[in-house]
Amino acid sequence: MRPVKGDDDWVQINAAFSKQSLHYDTDDSQNPLLQRMRLQVYDHVSKLIDKPRRILELNSGTGIDALHFIRLGHVVHATDLSEGMVGVIKEKIDSFNLQDRLTVQQLSYHQLHQLKGLKFDFVFSNFGGLNCTNDLSPITKDLRAILNPGSYVTWVIMPPVSLWEILSFLKGNPNAFRRFSKNGVVSHLEGQYFQVWYHSLQSIKKAFGPDFKLVSLEGLAALSPPPQATSFPIKHPVVFKMLQGADAVVRNYFPFNRCADHIIVSFQFVS
Numbered sequence: 001m002r003p004v005k006g007d008d009d010w011v012q013i014n015a016a017f018s019k020q021s022l023h024y025d026t027d028d029s030q031n032p033l034l035q036r037m038r039l040q041v042y043d044h045v046s047k048l049i050d051k052p053r054r055i056l057e058l059n060s061g062t063g064i065d066a067l068h069f070i071r072l073g074h075v076v077h078a079t080d081l082s083e084g085m086v087g088v089i090k091e092k093i094d095s096f097n098l099q100d101r102l103t104v105q106q107l108s109y110h111q112l113h114q115l116k117g118l119k120f121d122f123v124f125s126n127f128g129g130l131n132c133t134n135d136l137s138p139i140t141k142d143l144r145a146i147l148n149p150g151s152y153v154t155w156v157i158m159p160p161v162s163l164w165e166i167l168s169f170l171k172g173n174p175n176a177f178r179r180f181s182k183n184g185v186v187s188h189l190e191g192q193y194f195q196v197w198y199h200s201l202q203s204i205k206k207a208f209g210p211d212f213k214l215v216s217l218e219g220l221a222a223l224s225p226p227p228q229a230t231s232f233p234i235k236h237p238v239v240f241k242m243l244q245g246a247d248a249v250v251r252n253y254f255p256f257n258r259c260a261d262h263i264i265v266s267f268q269f270v271s
Contacts, residue, residue, distance in 0.1 A: 009194050010081065010108065013132055016192035017061075018084025024062045025088075034227040036244075037220055037262070041126060041156055042068060044218060044264050048152045049074070053121035056146065058109045058139075059129025063089040063102070069124075070101045077120070079107040109133070112142035120146055123153040128262060131158045134184055134197040136207035144211060147269045153212065154266040156220065160198040161259040164226050201258050204265055211271035219251040219260030226261035 028034055049055075052073040057066055060078035062085055069076050080086050089104040107114060109130065123143060130136065143153065160179045169176035178185045184197040205214060224247040225232040225240065233240040250256040257263065 012192045012194040014082050016189040016194065017080075017082035019190035019192075021062055021082060021084035021088050024085075025064065028064060031227055031230060032233070033221075033225060033230060036224075037227065038064075038126075040218075040220060041065075041154075041264060044216065044266065045122075045124065045154055048154065048216070048266055049122050054119070055122045055124060056115070056118075056120040058123065058125040059132075060089065060104070061085050061126075061129075063092050063104070065124065065126050066102055067092065067096075070098065074122075076102050077115075077118070078102065078104045079109070080104075081106065081108045109139050112139065112146065115142075115146050118146055119148050121148055121151045123147065123151070125155045125157075127156055128158045128196075130155055131196045131198060132194065134195075136199065136204060140208050140212070143269070144271070149269065149271075151269045152215070152266055153208075153269070154216075154264065155204070156262050156264050157199050157204065158196075159258060159260065159263050160200050161255075162226070162261050163222065163259055164229065164261060201263065201265065208267050211269060212267040213270050214265065215268050216264070216266040217252070217257045218264050219247075219256045219258070219262075220264055221247070221261035222251045222256040222259065223247040 052075070055069055055074050055076045057069075057076055057078045060066055060080045063078055066076040066078045066089070078089055080089075083106060086104055086106045089102070093099060093102050093104065109125070110133070130139070133139070147153075158179070162179060165173070165176050165179060167176075175185075179198040184195045186193055187196045201217065208214075221227075224243045251260070
């Protein structure tokens with residue numbers, strides 16, 4: 001089953017994120033909540049790869065994370081389905097003369113078999129790009145052929161339970177329980193519509209199978225507000241600070257490492 005979505009759905013995703021690529025960097029830099037989340041992801045990854053590695057990034061967007069890894073001495077091959085996102089990365093490669101550190105390819109994560117013959121030490125996917133598929137198994141199957149033994153995989157994925165979304169029901173949010181749908185939900189972005197699914201830790205572990213060992217897990221915005229709640233820190237600065245502190249304490253423990261806006265899951269390839 002490759003890919004699991006209809007061709008039209010992939011066209012919609014390409015169009016949506018290509019439109020978003022025009023303002024993605026600006027939106028990211030102006031959202032302090034998203035910046036905090038990104039720093040937490042980087043801290044998570046730094047505990048796994050502490051020396052220069054060859055990294056494969058899935059759904060790499062405009063290359064924000066790729067540039068971070070390059071600054072740390074890594075070499076990155078960035079992949080993304082979106083033509084617009086890939087175009088932005090190409091511009092950055094030329095602007096910063098990164099040809100020997102960063103390469104980019106328009107490629108869906110359902111096409112990783114096309115990378116056969118290449119080898120990587122780390123595979124990274126940030127902020128829910130993998131929620132655009134209902135089946136992670138074909139992806140993990142292809143990883144086996146391109147990973148060096150002992151390599152790590154870190155995925156940042158939206159799980160089925162988000163406390164902030166559930167509580168938003170009290171404010172009249174009609175989509176407060178959308179993540180509970182096992183058949184996925186229709187997402188709307190930049191005038192385009194496509195299906196997304198939410199993956200539990202159990203389903204992620206099942207997709208990886210016995211060749212991969214879960215080595216690290218934490219919640220991302222488990223108690224602290226998610227990126228869309230940009231006004232919360234301004235309106236409630238004291239509560240926000242308290243939630244940030246509480247989040248740092250509990251996010252590595254059950255149930256908060258499974259119930260959050262996103263979860264960060266890392267596996268090691270042991271076979």
